[in-house]
């Protein structure tokens with residue numbers, strides 16, 4: 001089902017009215033790594049919207065390396081996202097970690113993110129195949145393109161064809177950046193599959209100062225959109241502050257990205 005041979009035209013996934021994929025335009029998603037409360041997420045949602053972002057990200061269930069690190073606000077964080085959507089009209093994307101949360105996500109979230117660490121959580125993928133909400137499937141930390149596409153196949157074989165791929169950097173020997181952005185996946189995915197692909201330059205680099213250049217390169221390479229971490233006080237962010245853009249910088253990236261999308 002992921003294979004372009006059997007589906008020559010580009011798939012366009014509709015996320016609460018926002019279309020991802022196809023030739024027309026690029027979709028830029030912005031928001032904090034973690035939801036930190038209703039005021040914070042509603043404030044950043046408005047800033048993302050004012051900057052030209054069309055969808056809001058925010059983690060409520062966080063897959064942290066250390067069990068002692070902030071684990072996310074859970075259901076409260078999801079409800080804060082729902083409130084931010086109510087106030088701004090932006091559709092919301094958030095990460096699911098387990099099968100037990102599917103009902104909560106189907107009810108509340110517009111685009112359900114499967115994080116890098118769960119790319120091969122096959123029970124979760126099978127369960128997401130049984131619903132019809134769009135899924136944002138991130139590439140695993142050390143997974144090949146074939147493995148990534150087979151994970152998309154798990155979701156699609158259940159009947160849910162609303163899958164968007166997201167490259168977020170892979171593990172290499174290089175330690176200067178948090179991960180290594182594998183940009184060649186964009187034309188490779190376009191060759192092998194009809195699914196939309198977006199780039200996450202924030203987790204790919206771990207460094208806000210690299211986010212603009214990698215975003216523009218991703219658009220030039222043919223990506224269908226970007227998902228970027230945005231925080232209005234990155235120094236105090238509860239997670240991933242070092243890779244988060246301030247709203248003014250995010251606005252610049254959105255504008256330059258759109259300009260590049262027009263000429264390619």
Ligand code: PEP
Nearest residue numbers: 033115116117138168203
């Ligand atoms: C995230 O989007 O905040 C996240 C944890 O991403 P990844 O799964 O790519 O590490």
Ligand code: MN
Nearest residue numbers: 033229239240
């Ligand atoms: Mn993050």
